[in-house]
Amino acid sequence: MLSKFKQLLFFGLILLAAITFYSSNKNDNLKKPSNIIVQSSLIKYISIVVDKPITIEHYFQFLDSIVNKYDSVTSYKLSEHLLVRANSWIIDTLKNTDYYIMKARDSFIYNQKKMIVIPKGTYITIPDSTTAIKLLNSFKKTTIDINIPEFKLRIYEDSIKLYEFPIRVGRNEKKYLKMAGRVLDLKTKTGSGFIVRHVRNPSYYNPVNGHRYFVTKRDDGKLTKLPQIPFIETEINGIRHGQLIHPTTNPETLNKAYSNGCIGTKEEDAWVVYYYAPIGTKIQIRYDLNGTDTKDKSLLLKDIYNLK
Structure with a gap:
């Protein structure tokens, strides 16, 4: 009888030790x-x-x-x-x-x-x-579509619209830009092409005078450091115009012809565009006056570049 009791006690101690060891390891895994x-x-x-x-x-x-x-x-x-x-x-x-x-x-x-x-x-x-x-196949089927007079950037996978964002586009003027060293037409260029480069820690320069800046004045009048949000470089019709997709720190300029040719987005939207635009993603930039309103009804857009 005593021998049987000792056997039960022995196996009980082994079981207790195993439980303690398991619990200890489990807690260590949570901590480390x-x-x-x-x-x-x-x-x-x-x-x-x-x-x-x-x-x-x-x-x-x-x-x-x-x-x-x-x-x-x-x-x-x-x-x-x-x-x-x-x-x-x-x-x-x-x-x-x-x-x-x-x-x-x-x-x-x-x-x-x-x-x-x-x-x-x-x-x-x-x-x-x-x-x-699945994701790699999705990347291959993704297209960024920009309609200049509509001030819209859309992301499609095949024919399915995933996102639609407001943007700002290039001004309808010509101007001397020190960084280019010549007078440039600031209109956003149209055509088809690809995303060719990401700048994950961009430096900010005024292209007119070449001055680098580190702070920005927000729409509320407050100064802040510039954000670290990637810039996306495009190649359109086989040419790199320096035409970037990047965030603006002043969303009041969206839905306007305001930039020096680049496509500006909200900061939050720029993160989405970046992660839906790996290198090689197709892009189309068009000038189509046939747009839609918020209810997807057809409307004739303003000819902001006087092209039609």
Whole structure:
């Protein structure tokens, strides 16, 4: 009888030790950042636990470190755009760093680069091959469509409109630009082409006098640091005109012919455009006076460049 009791006690102690060991390891995994690999006959993905908060100024370096580390273990070419599109919440977080969105929440942001966009403890998933293939096919089917007199930028996948954003376009005038060294027609150029370059940490210059600036005056009259939001370079009809898609810090200029030829968007919209426009994305810039209103009814647009 005593022997049986000892046997039960022995097995009980072993069970207790196993439970304690499991609980200890589980708690350690919650405390320490780690890579969690989930694998079965149906799925295989890697989930990364972020071990410190990531601000905008370190955001791209952080993404690059993930891509560089895990590209060798994926069956496809891992990229920043694939990674973020597979973790779409990142785009939503970036959109919410828009100065004017924060202002509407009674929060004045002087330096957006210091804002946290990926909190500590967040999970980022490396997409499995099925998800990656779907996204790569989506990239191939994506087109950016810009209609100048309508002041609209639309993103399509095949014939399905995914997004529509207000923009500003080039002025209807000619002007000497010091950065170009000659007089240029500031109208936004039309044609078809591709996205050819991203500038992830752009410098800001006044093209008229070549002066570099580091702060901007907002529509509310307040000065802030300039944001770190990527500029997107286009090639139209085989020519790089220096015609960029980039955010404006003054959304009051949207729906106007205001720029030196570039296409300006809201800060929040610029993040969306960037992640739907990897290198090689098709773009069409047109001048079509046949537009639609907010209810998709046809209307004749104003001929802002006096071309018709």
